[in-house]
Amino acid sequence: MNPIAVDPSPDVPFMLSITERSRLAAGRRLRTGGAQGHIVWHAWEPSAPTDAPPLVLFHGGSGSWTHWVRNIVPLVDSGRRVFAVDLPGFGDSDPPAGGSDADAMLAPLAHSMAQLFAGQPVDLVGFSFGGMTAGMLLADHPALARRLVLVGAPAMGVVPARQFELKGWRHLKTPQEQAEIHRHNLGVLMLHDHDLIDGLALEVHIANVQRDRLPRRRLAHTDILARSLPRVPCPVRAIYGAHDVLYRQYIHQLAQRFAETAPDFRGMALIEGAGHWVQFEAPEAFDAALLRALSDD
DSSP states (O other), X not given: OOOEEEESSOOOOSSSOHHHHHHHHTSEEEEEEETTEEEEEEEEOOSSOOOSOOEEEEOOTTOOXXXXXXXXXXXXXXXXXXXEEEOTTSTTSOOOTTOSSGGGTHHHHHHHHHHHHTTOOEEEEEETHHHHHHHHHHXXXXXXXXXXXXXXXXXXXXXXXXXXXXXXXXXXXXXXXXXXHHHHHIIIIIOSSXXXXXXXXXXXXXXXXXXXXXXXXXXXXXXXXXXXXXGOOSOEEEEEETTOXXXXXXXXXXXXXXXXXXXXXXXXXXXXXXXXXXXXXSHHHHXXXXXXXXXXX
């Protein structure tokens, strides 16, 4: 089955400027899959034709394509065709049929990318849970990508214990009570500068966590990414916020761990002043680091 255009434009967060909303609304919403479930993609094309490979973005856990809402337009303006997926069980995509964690997504994602890109290797960028998933995917299907960039990815086996705790919100009765917990959780996990927990951050986060249908994920708390990277032959780069709470004081051990596990590790960039959701908190610095990583041959 070929990809199906479901809608001429994706649903765009309201708390953006009119210009940003218009640019994002110019994208296409695509669907791949069949009887076992559908995967939804959001795609944008640059104004001029390009020979660059597709740039594929995997979002983080309890997320959707909107984890990249501050980065898509600059990446398109750099001349890239951008494809941001809703991973299975998140956003508008159906849950995977074979389980409720990243390992159940690998076969559906490989099939979906084969439908979309017809064997053309992509540049694959994965944030957080999506970075772990991307590494696992390329370990099983290395021909899918020519380059991998890991952003705030967990499961590298350098942290002895979980570094944060989130509060539950589903039991609360009012939207106001729930919003306070969402604001708290954004500050605990996602954003280093709490002044940046604005209307857009809350809108994106609340819409995403409400559509998370895979609540019992466990692989992110293992070393599965470190165990997968030895089977990833393409160049690997990493970008992290310097204050990423997944790692805290252990973050300076990451570059060494990547060098030990990825056969073609090309280096790690730390974005000062940013936390886990680095591409949202420091979009200009992140975009510059990503474009440098994507130009490294």
